[in-house]
Amino acid sequence: MKRFWLPTTIGxxxxxxxxxxxxxxxxxGFRKGGQPPCPPACPPACQPxxxxxxxxxxxxxSMTPPGxxxxxxxxxxxxxxxxxxxxxxxPPGTVPPPTTPSAISQAPxxxxxxxxxxxxxxxxESFNTNMIGDLSAGSFILGFVPHTxxxxxxTRTFRGPNxxxxxxxxxxxxxxxxxxxxVVPFQFPGxxxxxxxxxxxxxxxxxxxxxxxxxxxxIAENESPRPTDRVFLTxxxxxxxxxxxxxxxxxxxxxxxxxxxxxxxxxxxxIGVRFNALQxxxxxxxxxxxxxxxxxxxxxxxxxxxxxxxxxxxxxxxSVPTGPDAILPDGSRIDPVLIQPWSGGIWNxxxxxxxxxxxxVIPTDDRDAILGLSDVGAGYxxxxxxxxxxSFITYVVPTTEAHVTxxxxxxxxxxxxxxxxxxxxxxxxxxxxxxxxxxxxxxxAVPVTGPKTFDIxxxxxLNWRFGCSARRTPATPNFAGN
Numbered sequence: 001m002k003r004f005w006l007p008t009t010i011g012x013x014x015x016x017x018x019x020x021x022x023x024x025x026x027x028x029g030f031r032k033g034g035q036p037p038c039p040p041a042c043p044p045a046c047q048p049x050x051x052x053x054x055x056x057x058x059x060x061x062s063m064t065p066p067g068x069x070x071x072x073x074x075x076x077x078x079x080x081x082x083x084x085x086x087x088x089x090x091p092p093g094t095v096p097p098p099t100t101p102s103a104i105s106q107a108p109x110x111x112x113x114x115x116x117x118x119x120x121x122x123x124x125e126s127f128n129t130n131m132i133g134d135l136s137a138g139s140f141i142l143g144f145v146p147h148t149x150x151x152x153x154x155t156r157t158f159r160g161p162n163x164x165x166x167x168x169x170x171x172x173x174x175x176x177x178x179x180x181x182x183v184v185p186f187q188f189p190g191x192x193x194x195x196x197x198x199x200x201x202x203x204x205x206x207x208x209x210x211x212x213x214x215x216x217x218x219i220a221e222n223e224s225p226r227p228t229d230r231v232f233l234t235x236x237x238x239x240x241x242x243x244x245x246x247x248x249x250x251x252x253x254x255x256x257x258x259x260x261x262x263x264x265x266x267x268x269x270x271i272g273v274r275f276n277a278l279q280x281x282x283x284x285x286x287x288x289x290x291x292x293x294x295x296x297x298x299x300x301x302x303x304x305x306x307x308x309x310x311x312x313x314x315x316x317x318x319s320v321p322t323g324p325d326a327i328l329p330d331g332s333r334i335d336p337v338l339i340q341p342w343s344g345g346i347w348n349x350x351x352x353x354x355x356x357x358x359x360x361v362i363p364t365d366d367r368d369a370i371l372g373l374s375d376v377g378a379g380y381x382x383x384x385x386x387x388x389x390x391s392f393i394t395y396v397v398p399t400t401e402a403h404v405t406x407x408x409x410x411x412x413x414x415x416x417x418x419x420x421x422x423x424x425x426x427x428x429x430x431x432x433x434x435x436x437x438x439x440x441x442x443x444x445a446v447p448v449t450g451p452k453t454f455d456i457x458x459x460x461x462l463n464w465r466f467g468c469s470a471r472r473t474p475a476t477p478n479f480a481g482n
Contacts, residue, residue, distance in 0.1 A: 128309060128346050128353055130463065131377050132443045133221035134403035134425035136238040136253055136454050137210030138361065139369055141326040141334060142417040145209065145248060145286065149201040150174045158192040165192075171199075206329055207248040208419050210241055210453055213323035215276025215292030216257045217338060220357045220375035220403065222441075222461050225313045225344035227263045227270035227299045229469040234258070237458040241280075244421075244451025245413060251282030253454075261297070267468055268304050272297040276323070292323040293338075303345075309353075311346040317359070328417050336365035340373075351381040360408075369410035369420045377401035379431075394433035401427040403445075413451055424449040429459065437470035439463040 151173040159165055167186035171179040216222070222234045236255040242248040261272030276292030296318045303312035319338035326334045342359035356376035363370065379399035385391040407420040429443030445457035 128224060128226065128348070128355060129379060129397050129399060129431040129439065129441070130222050130224045130461070131220045131355060131357065131375060132399070132401055132427050132429045132441060132445075132459055132461065133216065133218060133223075133236075134375075134401070134427050134445045134457070135218050135221070135405060135423070136236070136241055136255075136457065137212050138214040138217050138338070138371065139211045139363075140208035140245065140413065140419050140421075140453075141211055141368075142206055142329060142419075143209045143327060144204045144329060145207045147203045147205045147247075147249070149179075149199075149203055151179070152196050152198045154194065154196050156192070156194040157186060157188050205247050207242075208245050208413055208416075209248065209286070209326070210245070211326055212238075212241065212253050212255070212278055212280060213290050213292045213335075214319065214338070215255060215278065215295070215323065216274055217293060217295055217317070217319045217340070217361070218373055218375070219297065219315075219317050219340060219342040219344070219359050220373070220401075221274075222257070222463070223297070223357070225299075225301075225346050225355060225357065226304070226311045227267055227301055227313070228261055228465060229263050229267075229270075229467040230463050230465045231260045232258065232461065232463045234462075235460045238454045239457070240452075240455030242453065243455050244453055249282060249286065250455075251280055251286050254279045254281075255292075263467070263469070265300075268301045270297075270299045272299075288324075290324050294320045294322050296320070309346065309348045311344075313345065314341070314343040316341050334365055334367055334418075336363040336368055338363055351384075353379050353381075355379075367418060369418050370408040371420065372406045372408055374404045374406075375401065377427075385433075392434065394435065395431070396433075397431040399429050399431065401429070403427065421451055421453070422449065423447065423453060425457075427457075427459070437465045439465070 151171060154168075154170040154172065156168045156170075157165065158168070165186045165188050166183055167188075168181070168183045170181045173179060216234065216236075222232060234255075234257040236253075236257070238253040238255070240250045241253050243250050256277045257274055259272060259274040261270050263270040274295040274297070276294075277289075278292050279289045280287055297315065298317075299313055299315040301311055301313040303310065305311070317338075317340035319340070321335040321337060323335065328334060339362045340359050342357055344355070344357040346353060346355040354376070357373070358375075359373045361371040361373065377399055378401075379397050381395060381397050383393075383396040385394040403423075403425045405420070405423040407422070410418045410420055411422070413419045413421050425445050425447050427443055427445040429441055432440045432442075434440055439462070441459070441461035441463075443459040443461075445459065447454065
């Protein structure tokens with residue numbers, strides 16, 4: 001079945017991402033509402049007050065080397081083409097026909113999309129950092145959990161009021177819980193006695209086990225609403241997973257997520273893939289190392305404002321169940337494909353920006369829970385280097401995020417065999433730009449509602465951007481004559 005779903009889900013994602021629209025070109029040659037082609041980030045000749053190579057400056061002298069003839073068909077400066085009557089031959093009172101200036105001789109376009117940012121100044125479309133994320137598990141499924149009982153057995157013989165003998169056996173756990181207490185008739189000589197014997201017993205119990213094997217399945221995990229060219233690596237450490245789940249011993253989870261994203265349709269769409277590796281440090285069946293689910297992410301920007309950096313986008317995440325199956329107490333398995341349509345956006349206001357996602361996770365197995373996910377983040381560009389700066393640290397952006405997970409079905413940890421509590425997690429992080437293409441993020445996440453499914457999370461993210469996405473500034477436009 002998994003062999004069938006892999007090509008099918010990849011096809012769905014590609015189909016959504018390729019929803020195109022007819023290109024409309026502005027007079028400057030750029031698509032309306034879109035981004036122009038991507039030239040070099042900071043051309044050496046692009047200095048304040050200067051013109052780009054290939055642009056004709058009004059009054060610029062001829063560049064023809066002395067002593068050489070101009071190419072055939074090009075009139076030298078100040079010369080009249082053969083056969084052209086002098087200006088004085090125009091009959092009086094006659095208006096000469098209007099002439100359209102050549103594209104080569106036009107002055108620089110004043111259109112907003114055709115203006116280069118002044119070199120050495122921050123651009124109008126500032127770079128936005130990715131959302132960080134929060135979630136350790138996407139579902140909580142009932143399963144058998146190994147358990148060890150520690151306690152002691154107290155054996156006491158005594159005589160009743162009429163002199164008859166009795167044997168009392170009491171089994172007590174170390175936390176004071178009495179597991180059993182029996183009294184039976186017992187013949188013994190003497191006046192009675194008491195003995196205490198410690199014991200250890202391996203048992204199993206049932207509990208809702210967090211399904212960490214799904215990995216970083218949420219759209220908000222190290223993701224931006226803007227289509228981006230990048231490769232990335234994320235490390236998540238979850239301490240005390242399952243701390244709010246009854247009968248479940250807590251454990252720690254280490255998760256490594258790596259993948260890539262590639263844009264197309266002039267950077268208005270992208271396709272990306274995430275791979276997950278996980279290590280759980282619990283005892284028994286909770287301690288394991290697995291390769292998690294693979295997630296295929298498609299994006300399409302309905303609004304991708306080149307001047308402001310504002311974005312409105314949507315897409316689909318398809319989670320392919322390459323990770324381990326969950327085994328229910330009745331022996332059946334559950335590990336469905338997850339279909340996650342989403343929408344997201346970015347809003348910039350000077351150095352401040354808001355961004356977020358909203359999505360619904362729909363499993364292909366109705367025994368699993370349908371989830372609603374809402375993620376919103378705010379950031380402030382505390383420091384941002386100039387466009388053409390060679391600084392090692394190019395920006396510093398602190399951010400704070402709120403993440404809410406609410407089940408539309410199977411609500412609560414008392415629901416079996418699948419139950420999901422309503423979760424709210426706050427994430428605070430610091431994004432640091434290294435050079436012109438590397439983004440390093442450190443963050444801490446803490447649940448603020450109960451039952452807490454983990455105690456605290458540490459996050460490190462590394463994104464390396466390439467192509468136009470590495471510029472972090474508007475692309476330098478093409479001028480007439482280029």
